[in-house]
Amino acid sequence: MNHQDLIRACHQTWIDYTQHSFVDQLASGQLHNEAYLHYLKQDFLFLKHYARAYALAIYKAQTLEEMRAPLPGLHALIENETCHHMTYCAQWGLTERDMEAEQEDFGTVAYTRYVLETGMAGDLVDLYVALAPCAIGYAEIGQQLLKDERTVMEGNPYYSWIELYSSDDFQNGAKSGMERLDLMIADTPLNSPRGQRLCEIFKTATRMEVAFWQQGLNAVKAECRSA
Structure with a gap:
């Protein structure tokens, strides 16, 4: 099996x-605007846990080669993506202190703890499958929006987000990451109990991604009700 099998196994959830x-x-x-600010702050908190998950991959590794594999991703998260996120958020008036002080929303807690718990309870493959929907999905969304003629470029305050995730x-x-995951699961039959378990992990993590988007929209609804 490969990552496309995982996507096909949760087709509707992936579309959602x-x-x-x-x-x-x-x-x-x-x-x-408030939905986006909520998303940015929660994404900062998410990235911290995502980095912990990559560190967990090193802990769960059995060989030196396996220990080396997560290092580029971990380094990129801490030194590049998180730093870029903070720089980007500063343009929206958010400081690192603001984001560190932000309370985790329910969707953020559910998603990050699910990934970490899956990694702790399972093996290295389980952890990578739980991590996979984030990078695979954002790459697909970035390309999808870049190519979509309905995407507004001029005057769109969020176009830089699209540029980031569609970038080379x-x-x-x-x-x-997809190639590494495909190598890890290549010998696992899709219809085996192990294959079905990996599909379920991937689907659950994808459901968490749906909830992560939705909590941004819900934050605006909650604000309107309290106003």
Whole structure:
């Protein structure tokens, strides 16, 4: 099996993730500002846990080669993506202190703890499969929005987000991750109990991605109710 088998096994959930209303509103530039700010702050918290998951991959590794494999991803997360995220958030008036002080939303807690718990309870493959929907999905969304003629470029305050995830750097990193995952699961029959377990892990993590988008939209609804 390969990563495409994992996607096909949760086809509708994958569509709900990659074609979510949050994504559509990003592309049109119509996303509510508060929804985006909520997303940015929660994504900062998510990235910290995502880095912990890559560190866990080193701990779970059995060989030196396996220990080396997560290092580029971990380094990129801490030194590049997180730093870029903080620089980008500063343009939206958010400081590192603001984001560190932000309370984790329920979707952020559920998603990050699921990934970490899956890695702790399972093996290295389980962990990588739980991590996979994030990078694979964002790469697909970035390319999808870049090519979509309905995507608004001029005057879209969120177009830089689309540029980031459609960039060669991000696309190449995601491709490397997909290739590594494909090698890890290549000998696992899709219809075996092990294969079905990996599909379930991937689907659950994808459901968490859907919830992560939705919590940004829900934050605006909650704010309107309390106003």
